[in-house]
Amino acid sequence: MTDPNAKTPPPRSGRLKLVLIMLVFLAPILAAGLLTLSGWQPEGKGNGQPIMPQRSLANVRVDVDGKPWAWRDSEPRLTLVVLPGPDCGARCIQTLALMRNARIVLNRNADRLRLLYIGAAPTGADADPVMRDYATGTDPSDAFAPFRPAAPDSVAAVLVESNATALAWYPAGFDPNGLRKDLQKVIR
Structure with missing residues (x-):
């Protein structure tokens, strides 16, 4: 009621x-x-420098073991293109190891990142274990020349999306921890 x-x-x-x-x-x-x-x-706070204007690498030929590199893979995977300066020595190999470790830190998503080293592979006992995780190729058209460092014993890198779009450039002297953080943001 x-x-x-x-x-x-x-x-x-x-x-x-x-x-x-x-x-x-x-x-x-x-x-x-x-x-x-x-x-x-x-604005995102990535550690790499954005590549502006963005460009597609779908028509850039990179040869790995005599075969063209497939930018668009069978499954969506990013490619970290590693570009050494002249005379890749101890500091260069140390940076390559840290870049490889950044991929390992991705744990179960590590397979979603491919490592492509473009240039003459470093030699020596220190380089052999590091280079096992890298595909080594050549760039006959020299399309990556603007990104390649001129300083000896240095490394630069370009992060390429699975659709062959260049996303970010990490110039010589970049912080590998910053690269690791960027990879963890992009690859989930």
């Missing part, structure tokens, strides 16, 4: 609550729209 003396809330307060709830959900959408229209875009 209802109490005849009980006050019922006016219908207007229910509408007001509904409008306030709608505003709570619409406010972020409106704010994002205004920021986009004003030209502001969030």
Whole structure:
């Protein structure tokens, strides 16, 4: 039984609550729209330098063991193209080992990253265990020349998406920990 003396809330307060709830959900959408229209875009904090304009490497021929490298693999996998400077020595090999370790840290996703070394493979006892994880190839058209370091005993890298789009460039002297963090963000 209802109490005849009980006050019922006016219908207007229910509408007001509904409008306030709608505003709570619409406010972020409106704010994002205004920021986009004003030209502001969030920037990622990647450690590599973005390659602008982005370019496709689908037509770039890289030979590995006499066969062309398949940029678009049977399953979606990124490629880390490693470009040594002249005379890859101890510091270069150490950086190659850290890059290989960045791939290993991906654990179960390590297979989603291929390591491609373009150039004359380093020799020596220190280089052999490191180079086992790399496919070694040549770039007959010299398409990676703008990214290759000129300093001796140095390494640069280019991260290539599974659709053959070059994403980021890591110039000589880059931080391998930064590369590892970027790989963990991109490969999940």
